[in-house]
Amino acid sequence: MTLLRKRRIFYILIGFMLMLLIYAVRMVWIQIASANKAISASGMTMNELAVRQREEGIELDPGRGQFLDRHGEPLTGKTVWVPVLFPLKHLPDTSQIHGVADLLGVTAAELEGKWSRLQYPFIWKSPEGQAPLVLAEHEAERWSQVSGFRILPYMQRYLEDKSGKQWLGYVSQRPDYIRSLYGQTNSRGLPLSLQVGASGLERTFDQFLRGVGSTRAAYTVDGQKRPISGLGMRLTTANDRYYPLSVRTTVDRTIQQHLEDLTEQMGIREGAIVVLDAAQGDVVAMVSRPFFNPRQIDLEQGSWSNHAVKAAVPGSIFKTVIAAAALEEGVASPGEKFHCTGHYGKYGLSCWKEGGHGMITLKEAFAQSCNIVFAELGERLTADSIGRTADKLGLGRMVGWQSPSFREGLALRQIDQEEAGVVFAKGVSPDGGTRAQTALGQRDVLVSPLQAANLVVTLLHDGKVAAPRLVQDIYFKNGVRMLELPPQSAPSQYGAISPATARILRGWMKEVVSHGTGQALQNAQWHLAGKSGTAQTVSAGRPANHQWFIGYGPAKQPRYTVAVLVENRSPGAPHQATELFRRVMDLLAARIHEI
Structure with a gap:
């Protein structure tokens, strides 16, 4: 073998060894870098996961944004102190077990049995059920020396076990929804166990509420789940100056709570109350019965x-629409006289007043809620004119606040579950009988309490339909406003009723209280105006009535509009909605003096 050939072989071997060295260095670098950079489905790096494997941790605060009322008072997010058990191979001594058991209100055997079987950290529950047991803050230091047991600050999202704040909604684990977000910006690190909005504002504003990380408490153990001496508790949190965000609603927390208490006092089983700010249609309070536990x-x-926001049979409050249509179309005048005998022979309809009202003007017929007069108006009007007028007043369509870019697919509807309602059912030929029944708010007509309260706002605004808001702005953690959601209108494609018609109807609502079906409201703290309604329906196969009252107050300088619905009352039962409306208005009057 020549010297030249030996040198070539030497250089080839040297080159091969260098390549192996470079490859080895590269693989080491990749493993180190990937351990620091790779993100798991939980949003943690591989190094963080390795540490987590040696810790038994629990989430104390998911870092989700919170809701505030219109005055900045919290609607969600209350810090409470809760007992937490961490899994251990060897439990504390007998005296400590007995002490903790006494604190938790259980026997030592019950505590020991639960603790010895733990695979994951556990927040001790209250005897009532799902909520954590809440302890005093000063207990935290006293029990800090017991291995595997701590009393820790915990973010309790909802302030009440049961409430009528269905508009606020609730959160739940929705892995399918999280997976659907993975293609969006800043969503890859979302863990599948993350709780997200499932209904209400929690759902419609979920994109603003997810935050940037949770606060966790970890108890460091070895591979045998034995506490590592000297390490103890470890708290980790996402320290961000901007997140989580705060969403400020239009709701007055005090009014909301008073109205919820009122429905309890009056024994309201099913129904709703909606209170809107008369100035711009914002939701001040919204109560739904029965209550729910979020x-x-x-x-x-x-x-x-x-x-x-669910559509229900409106009964005589729909006569407001028929009166507006009759005036707008010129088929009747305020002073025109009608004759009510108590029966409308052609369709078997009758008036609520036995024997009828006799000779009565349209103005008086509205105040007295005369069925015969309005059945006749229904026949005079066309189905198109009734439908157009309802649309002009914000009925038969959704009116809640939505983002201006909604039609481009960037939907942000503030009010979840809102139903559009209906005037005439699709596929039904609106003949004279159909129109007569529709004029009484029966047949196929469906209206939500939100729409009903907003209809009154429309009359107060001379025909301009407002778009009720539940949220007015969103704030960064440092208090700087991130986004404003200004008031909007919800105009009809058919235009608006005339200011003259709106003024007439407002005056007729005053007549309802002074001389009509709402005279029981004359002893209220404010002078009020409104319209009553009773709708015939069926509940569980039996005849039932929906009772309504809508209106505004004070009559001279309106501050609020209110819609009250009491569902599925027994036929012939006292009109509970009228009494509830009065007491709601009295509470609002008292609140004005408190602020």
Whole structure:
């Protein structure tokens, strides 16, 4: 072998060894870098996961944004102190077990049995059920020396176990939804166990509420789940100056709570109350019955559904639409006289007043809620004119606040579950009988309490339809406003009713209280105006009535509009909605003096 050939072989071997060295260095670098950079489905690096494997941790605060009322008072997010058990191979001594058991209100055997079987950290529950047991803050230091047991600050999202705030909604784990977000910006690190909005504002504003990380408490153990001496508790949190965000609603927390208490006092089983700010149509309070527990949702039972935005048979409050249509179309005048005998022979309809009202003007017929007069108006009007007028007044369509870019697919509807309602059912020929029944707010007509309260706002604004808001702005953690959601209108494609018609109807609503079906309201703290309604329906196969009252107050300088619905009352039962409306207005009058 020549010297030249030997040198070539030497250089080839040297080159091969260099390549192996470079490859080895590269693989080491990749493993180190990937351990620091790779993100798992939980949003942690591989190094963080390795540490987590040696810790038994629990989430104390998911870092989700919070809701505030219009005055900045919290609607969600209350810090409470809760007992937490961490899994251990060897439990504390007998005296400590007995002490902790006494604190938790259980026997030592019960505590020991639960603790010895733990695979993961556990927040001790209250005897009532799903909510954590809440202890005093000063207990935290006293029990800090017991291995595997701590009393820690915990973010309790909902302030009440049961409430009528279905508009606020609830959160739940929705892995399918999280997976659907993975293609969006800043969503890859979302863990599948993350709780996200499932209904209400929690759902419609979920994109603003997710935050940037949770606060966790970890108890460091070895591979045998034995506490590592000297390490103890480890708290980790996402320290961000901008997140989580705060969402400020239009709701007055005090009014909301007073109205919820009022429905309890009056024994309201099903129904709703909607209070709107007369100035711009914002939601001041919205109560739905039956109440729901946001911590324990039963989807089949259905109490989480918001009756305030669900469409129901309106009865005589729909006569407001018929009166507006008759005036707008010129088929009747305010002073025109009608004859009510108590029966409308052609369709078997009757008036609520036995024997009828006799000779009566349209103005008086509205105040007295005369069925015969309005059945005749229904026949005089066309189906198109009734439908157009309803649309002009914000009925038969959704009116809640939505983002201006909604039609481009960037939907942001503030009010979840809102139903559009209906005037005439699709496929039905609106003949004279159909129109007569529709004029009484029966047949196929459906209106939500939100729409009903907003109809009154429309009359106060001379025909301009407002778009009720539940949220007015969003703030960064440092208090700087991130986004403003200004008031909007919800105009009809058919235009608006005339200011003259709106003024006439406002005056007729005053007549309802002074001389008509709402005279029981004359002893209220404010002078009030409104319209009553009773709708015939069926509940559980039996005849039932929906009772309504809508209106505004004070009559001279309106501050609020209110819609009250009491559902499924027994036929012939006292008109509970009128009494509820009065007491709601009295509470609002008292609140004005408090602020």
